[in-house]
Amino acid sequence: MFQEVKLTDHIYYVGVNDRRTALFENLWPLERGVAYNSYIIDDEKVTLIDTVEIGYIDKFLSKIRAAIGDKPIDYLIINHMEPDHAGSVKILSELYPDMKLVGNKKTRPMVEGFFGITDKFKEVGEGDSLVLGHHQLQFFMVPMVHWPETMVTYNPEHKILFSADAFGSFGTLDGGIFDDELDIEYFIDEMRRYYSNIVGKYGNPVQKALSKLSGLEIKTIAATHGPILRENIERIVTLYDKWSKYEAEENGVVIAYASMYGHTEEMAEVIARELALNGVKQIRIYDVSKTHASYIISDIFKYKGVILGSPTYSNELHPNMESLVNKLENMGVKNHLLGTFGSFTWSGAAVKRLDTFAEKMGWEVVGESVEEKHALKDEKYNACLNLARGMAGKLS
Numbered sequence: 250m251f252q253e254v255k256l257t258d259h260i261y262y263v264g265v266n267d268r269r270t271a272l273f274e275n276l277w278p279l280e281r282g283v284a285y286n287s288y289i290i291d292d293e294k295v296t297l298i299d300t301v302e303i304g305y306i307d308k309f310l311s312k313i314r315a316a317i318g319d320k321p322i323d324y325l326i327i328n329h330m331e332p333d334h335a336g337s338v339k340i341l342s343e344l345y346p347d348m349k350l351v352g353n354k355k356t357r358p359m360v361e362g363f364f365g366i367t368d369k370f371k372e373v374g375e376g377d378s379l380v381l382g383h384h385q386l387q388f389f390m391v392p393m394v395h396w397p398e399t400m401v402t403y404n405p406e407h408k409i410l411f412s413a414d415a416f417g418s419f420g421t422l423d424g425g426i427f428d429d430e431l432d433i434e435y436f437i438d439e440m441r442r443y444y445s446n447i448v449g450k451y452g453n454p455v456q457k458a459l460s461k462l463s464g465l466e467i468k469t470i471a472a473t474h475g476p477i478l479r480e481n482i483e484r485i486v487t488l489y490d491k492w493s494k495y496e497a498e499e500n501g502v503v504i505a506y507a508s509m510y511g512h513t514e515e516m517a518e519v520i521a522r523e524l525a526l527n528g529v530k531q532i533r534i535y536d537v538s539k540t541h542a543s544y545i546i547s548d549i550f551k552y553k554g555v556i557l558g559s560p561t562y563s564n565e566l567h568p569n570m571e572s573l574v575n576k577l578e579n580m581g582v583k584n585h586l587l588g589t590f591g592s593f594t595w596s597g598a599a600v601k602r603l604d605t606f607a608e609k610m611g612w613e614v615v616g617e618s619v620e621e622k623h624a625l626k627d628e629k630y631n632a633c634l635n636l637a638r639g640m641a642g643k644l645s
């Protein structure tokens with residue numbers, strides 16, 4: 250039994266919290282859990298908007314029944330087919346056999362492919378409206394935010410945007426469900442980590458979606474993860490605009506390094522100290538073997554400067570650094586300042602690979618890369634200082 254949560258007199262929040270799953274998509278740590286948000290509109294046509302991960306079906310159904318009792322559901326709006334939201338579609342469509350599944354032309358083959366359902370699909374297109382009685386829903390396609398079929402649903406009467414994964418966040422809703430009921434600062438980092446790692450590759454589609462939706466008057470954003478936004482809409486949309494243009498929020502520096510025996514780490518510390526002596530206050534050092542890449546990538550979206558270091562490992566980058574640069578290349582992150590360093594014992598290859606990374610990314614290189622053979626000695630120590638000064642100079 251749960252308290253009912255209402256966005257309006259007839260629109261209910263029926264989402265659930267997941268504090269059990271360790272890795273989202275079996276990849277991203279969920280230290281603060283995650284919420285799967287779903288909404289139901291109790292009108293002449295009862296309409297559910299998105300579902301939840303299948304493991305939470307019991308709790309989900311009890312919330313649905315608390316909101317609408319034994320009434321049938323007429324429509325299920327499928328904004329996004331990823332299984333954390335569409336996971337309960339099949340079972341719901343068995344429980345509510347007359348329920349129409351509403352999606353677009355790219356949703357249709359996914360519904361057929363995943364669930365074998367062909368006869369209950371109602372296709373909607375860009376700008377189409379669906380009248381539920383007193384409520385209307387309008388649909389806007391936002392392809393590749395972050396799947397091809399993704400769309401958002403707008404309710405003009407209450408100016409609510411059901412935004413799928415856009416504006417979502419990791420983190421369970423611990424009592425507070427609306428942003429004015431909770432400490433939004435607690436969620437901003439997890440919102441950035443969610444955005445950068447899950448949606449970050451799709452900056453252009455997000456920009457297109459933002460400009461498409463900019464014409465709507467929005468008073469509430471109801472995403473499929475994270476708090477329902479009423480108070481911080483402008484702030485979060487501004488952050489999304491920045492993130493999707495790969496514009497950093499702050500002039501800090503992320504130093505990410507790999508190190509087996511401490512030589513590369515020593516160079517990282519020297520660079521960091523010199524950055525601080527040159528006025529850089531926001532310095533975040535990460536050992537890529539200790540900190541999950543999702544946190545490092547999130548901070549790379551936040552800070553303008555990036556300095557990467559690695560020892561040579563079997564004629565390549567240390568594997569954990571290779572994994573990080575590979576992710577960044579795949580995402581096509583733009584608009585950063587870069588410095589690189591590393592160490593080797595017989596034939597260096599790490600810094601060469603980091604230089605290739607620099608070329609691929611097109612980031613502005615702030616100084617010569619530093620590669621030391623064996624322990625750190627005067628010449629390369631000074632080169633580390635110069636690299637730090639180069640970065641600090643560009644940031645000031």
Ligand SMILES: Cc1cc2nc3c(=O)[nH]c(=O)nc-3n(C[C@H](O)[C@H](O)[C@H](O)COP(=O)(O)O)c2cc1C
Nearest residue numbers: 508509510511512513560561563564593594595596
């Ligand atoms: C498993 C392993 C593989 C290595 N492969 C190479 C290599 O291919 N070329 C090279 O010059 N040094 C290689 N090294 C030596 C390290 O790159 C070198 O000692 C470096 O300074 C280690 O940095 P660290 O102290 O930060 O771990 C290797 C070391 C280890 C342990």
